[in-house]
Amino acid sequence: xxxxxxxxxxxxxxPSESIRQQPSAEMxxxxxxxxxxxxxxxxxxxxxxxxxxxxxxxxxxATLFFSELRLRADDPEWDGRDRFLLSTAHNTALLYSTLxxxxxxxxxNLETYTKDGSALEVNASERVGKMVEATCGSLGQGxxxxxxxxxxxxxxxxxxxxxxVLGDGELQEGQVWEAALSAxxxxxxxxxxxxxxxxxxxxxxxxxxxxxxxIPAKFSAFGWHxxxxxxxxxxxxxxxxxxxxxxxxxxxxxxxxxxxxxxxxFLEGQMSHVALLSHEDxxxxxxxxxxxxx
Amino acid sequence: xxxxxxxxxGGFKDTRHVSPATLDARSYGRALLxxxxxxxxxxxxxxxxxxxxxxxxxxxxxxxxxFMMGIQEANMVGAAGGMARVGDIPFCHSFCAFIxxxxxxxxxxxxxxxxxxxxxxxxxxxxxTELGPSHQAIDDVALMRALPNMIVLEPQGPEQVGAxxxxxxxxxxxxxxxxxxxxxxxxxxxxxxxxxxxxxxxLREGRDIALIAAxxxxxxxxxxAELLAEKGISASVVNMGCLKPIDGNLVLxxxxxxxxxxxVENHSKIGGLxxxxxxxxxxxxxxxxxxxxxxxxxxxxxASLNYLLxxxxxxxxxxxxxxLSLLG
Numbered sequence: 001x002x003x004x005x006x007x008x009x010x011x012x013x014x015p016s017e018s019i020r021q022q023p024s025a026e027m028x029x030x031x032x033x034x035x036x037x038x039x040x041x042x043x044x045x046x047x048x049x050x051x052x053x054x055x056x057x058x059x060x061x062a063t064l065f066f067s068e069l070r071l072r073a074d075d076p077e078w079d080g081r082d083r084f085l086l087s088t089a090h091n092t093a094l095l096y097s098t099l100x101x102x103x104x105x106x107x108x109n110l111e112t113y114t115k116d117g118s119a120l121e122v123n124a125s126e127r128v129g130k131m132v133e134a135t136c137g138s139l140g141q142g143x144x145x146x147x148x149x150x151x152x153x154x155x156x157x158x159x160x161x162x163x164x165v166l167g168d169g170e171l172q173e174g175q176v177w178e179a180a181l182s183a184x185x186x187x188x189x190x191x192x193x194x195x196x197x198x199x200x201x202x203x204x205x206x207x208x209x210x211x212x213x214x215i216p217a218k219f220s221a222f223g224w225h226x227x228x229x230x231x232x233x234x235x236x237x238x239x240x241x242x243x244x245x246x247x248x249x250x251x252x253x254x255x256x257x258x259x260x261x262x263x264x265x266f267l268e269g270q271m272s273h274v275a276l277l278s279h280e281d282x283x284x285x286x287x288x289x290x291x292x293x294x
Numbered sequence: 295x296x297x298x299x300x301x302x303x304g305g306f307k308d309t310r311h312v313s314p315a316t317l318d319a320r321s322y323g324r325a326l327l328x329x330x331x332x333x334x335x336x337x338x339x340x341x342x343x344x345x346x347x348x349x350x351x352x353x354x355x356x357x358x359x360x361f362m363m364g365i366q367e368a369n370m371v372g373a374a375g376g377m378a379r380v381g382d383i384p385f386c387h388s389f390c391a392f393i394x395x396x397x398x399x400x401x402x403x404x405x406x407x408x409x410x411x412x413x414x415x416x417x418x419x420x421x422x423t424e425l426g427p428s429h430q431a432i433d434d435v436a437l438m439r440a441l442p443n444m445i446v447l448e449p450q451g452p453e454q455v456g457a458x459x460x461x462x463x464x465x466x467x468x469x470x471x472x473x474x475x476x477x478x479x480x481x482x483x484x485x486x487x488x489x490x491x492x493x494x495x496x497l498r499e500g501r502d503i504a505l506i507a508a509x510x511x512x513x514x515x516x517x518x519a520e521l522l523a524e525k526g527i528s529a530s531v532v533n534m535g536c537l538k539p540i541d542g543n544l545v546l547x548x549x550x551x552x553x554x555x556x557x558v559e560n561h562s563k564i565g566g567l568x569x570x571x572x573x574x575x576x577x578x579x580x581x582x583x584x585x586x587x588x589x590x591x592x593x594x595x596x597a598s599l600n601y602l603l604x605x606x607x608x609x610x611x612x613x614x615x616x617x618l619s620l621l622g
Contacts, residue, residue: 126408133379138403144369145404148376148384151361152337156380175400178369185364 023067028234030293031101032062036263037289038097038110044282046114048122052260052267052275054094056232057165057196060256061098063237064163064194068245073103076130080160083133083149087142088167089123091196096120096128104131140173142166143193147183150191150251161245165194168255169201172210177222183251184223191251192244197231198258202273219253231256232263264288321452322415322473323348325459326385330356333463335383339374341367346475347387347417371397374412375404383411383463389423390416390431390472394438405468406441413462414438415471419448419509420560420589421603422474426596431472432589436565438470439538445491446538448472450512454535457489461536465491472537474510487533494541500528503617504548507558508534508567514603515558517610522617529617540570546578554583554620558613560603563588585620587613 039054064084065071072078086095093113100107112118119127123137133149136142146164153160170176183191195215203209216226225247229236237256244252261267264285267275277285330336330352337359344350344362353360363370367388374384386393393416394401405412416434423429438446445465449458455473462469487495497512498519507515512533519529530552532544548555555575557568568586575584589606603609607616 134375135403135407138399140368141372141400141404144372144400145376145379147369148373148378149380150376151373152377152380152382155337155358175368175372178364178366179372182363182366182369182373 022238025235028062028066028238031066032058032234032263033289033293034101035062035094035097037286037293038101038107039093040264040277040282040285040289042093042097042110042113044277044279044286045111047276048114049093050091050274051093051277052270052272053091053167053196053198053200054097055264055267056198056258056260056262057091057094058263059232059234059237060165060194060196060258061094063234063241065098065102067238068241069163070160071102071131073131076104080158082160083146083153083162084131085133085136085142085146085162085164086124087136087164088139088170088196089125089135089137089142091167092120092122092124095124099128099131104129139167139170140175143176143179143183146191146193147179147186147188150183150188151186154188154190161190161192162188163192163194165196167201168195168197168199168212168215169206169209171195171212171215180219180222180224187223187249188251189248192241193251193253194231195253195255196258197228197255198260200260200271200273205271215255216253223250224253225250226253226255228255228257231258263292319452320348320351321455322459323351325456327351327355328456329459329463330359333383334359335381336463337361337377337382337384339363339370339384339386341365341370341386341388341392343388343417346389347415349387367392367397368400371400371412371414372404375400375408375410378405378410378412379408383413385413385415387415387417389418389429390420390434391418391429392416394431394434394470398437401438401444401468402441406443409443409467411466411468413469413471415473417473417475419472419474421594421606421608422510422560422599424596424598427593430594432562432594433565434470434472435537435559435561435567436569439565439570441468443467444538445469445536446472447489447491447536448509449489449535450487450509450533451484453484454487454489454533457487458535461489461491472509487535489535491536492539492541493536494532494534494544496530496544497533498529498531500530500552502528502552503554503556503621504530504532504552505556505558505613505617506532506534506545506548506567506571508537509560511558511560511608514608514610514613518558518613518617521610521614525614525618527617527621534567534571537567537570540574542574545571545574546580549575549578549580549582552582554585554617556585556587556613556617556620558587558608560608561588563590583620583622585616587616
């Protein structure tokens with residue numbers, strides 16, 4: 001079988017993707033708000049899930065799924081799609097909200113979150129569908145999978161890119177640095193990694209558990225383009241993704257500093273890996289978001 | 295890569311003109327190369343062990359599908375998962391200990407759970423290295439058998455390696471190939487031995503006891519059968535080259551037609567071939583004498599294979615004695 005001569009659509013951007021319009025700041029703002037409302041509603045309903053991290057990373061996900069990624073929600077297996085991997089896999093109130101809002105499945109499916117028999121498990125698995133490109137959650141593995149995808153796509157001459165989101169605490173896993181060396185060595189400029197830099201891990205502040213800084217300098221030394229930005233600034237995110245897409249010869253590392261609980265003032269900056277909302281606080285958060293949307 | 299640079303890097307012999315009909319050393323490397331020439335989805339990943347895993351042949355002849363990942367097995371397996379998801383059929387290479395135990399979680403989550411066509415190829419099975427316990431994979435079959443979706447193959451020698459590669463490619467999911475390094479012996483006259491997933495081969499038909507073996511132990515079991523014959527005991531020898539799924543029907547047939555079954559393996563007594571056979575027997579209604587010749591739940595040491603097989607009771611003479619004792 002000759003894969004390079006196969007008549008697949010790999011690498012061929014459809015017109016709708018190639019001339020995709022730059023989304024307006026207002027649209028992205030509305031999407032981020034909708035994602036935050038979904039996250040609060042899901043966590044309120046089932047009283048499990050990752051609330052603060054979901055709110056914190058909502059701007060990254062909104063920018064990725066409604067601006068940066070080339071995807072076809074009606075054809076999740078489209079060869080030419082960009083690949084998105086969530087290596088931590090547990091920030092799923094946000095991931096599933098994003099997938100639903102992006103059109104991969106109906107919003108009402110979110111009501112099955114964590115229910116017995118539902119594909120919407122706490123850690124995202126490929127039971128959800130092809131848009132969950134790998135089952136991660138055993139920390140440190142997502143970047144390796146992304147490296148393999150990037151190598152295979154490059155061998156096929158595909159224009160598709162690979163995006164992988166890691167948690168900052170996840171950088172403590174040794175495999176991440178194996179993969180980082182590898183991505184730098186192979187010069188994978190079709191690979192973009194986003195670190196959700198929220199300083200939060202189970203035991204507390206990342207600086208106290210195992211110091212991580214300076215993150216961009218470490219990746220620069222491993223042969224990456226690397227920069228740190230405000231991960232709750234959607235304009236900054238749009239811009240950095242454009243720089244990453246244009247960059248050549250090296251993979252791109254974006255250390256996106258996010259604020260746990262971002263978007264809801266009384267939750268912003270709280271440092272808890274497994275925060276749950278009281279019913280009253282959930283009502284308060286929803287009331288705040290509804291007020292913001294008016 | 296040019297011939298001269300390959301020689302400059304490692305001084306390895308150029309093997310491009312070796313006749314594919316010969317069955318001398320490097321049977322695996324040539325089988326993989328032949329398969330890859332037929333199927334462009336096959337890619338070859340290595341972890342700094344090209345020559346010992348015979349993949350320098352692939353490296354030198356299909357360089358655009360060869361990925362030297364460096365000494366990082368975890369990343370290699372994760373990357374192989376990513377490649378398979380884009381449509382490749384990755385063959386990952388290292389020593390048995392490092393392609394199983396060292397990367398167990400990566401294999402579980404990025405290969406076995408998603409049921410991807412990643413082929414894990416290990417050399418130095420069981421006691422077969424002088425390097426000692428760091429490199430002696432005495433638990434690899436147990437580990438790989440425990441993973442859902444995983445197929446485990448252990449050919450008896452160079453004459454069955456080509457069939458093992460072909461069998462791995464017929465299965466659209468993950469496979470672990472447990473291979474012995476050919477020690478440079480030519481074996482041109484050996485007939486090719488087939489290997490079919492889920493099937494064992496009866497190499498010798500007897501009546502009293504069935505010796506069920508895999509890999510390099512097939513040879514010892516065959517010699518043991520010859521020694522038993524000298525003592526008037528008729529032994530069957532089964533090459534159980536597919537360790538998972540085990541050929542349960544053949545096990546039951548052996549249990550029905552013989553007074554005893556002795557499993558013979560270059561692996562810990564826990565979780566390997568003997569365990570697989572015992573699981574079949576225990577769930578059946580058969581009553582048959584059963585014994586396991588294996589490494590008896592101990593770590594071993596660096597020494598010659600011959601010395602270690604002797605020490606762990608796995609030479610033909612020991613197997614013969616064990617069989618006689620089992621028969622009573």
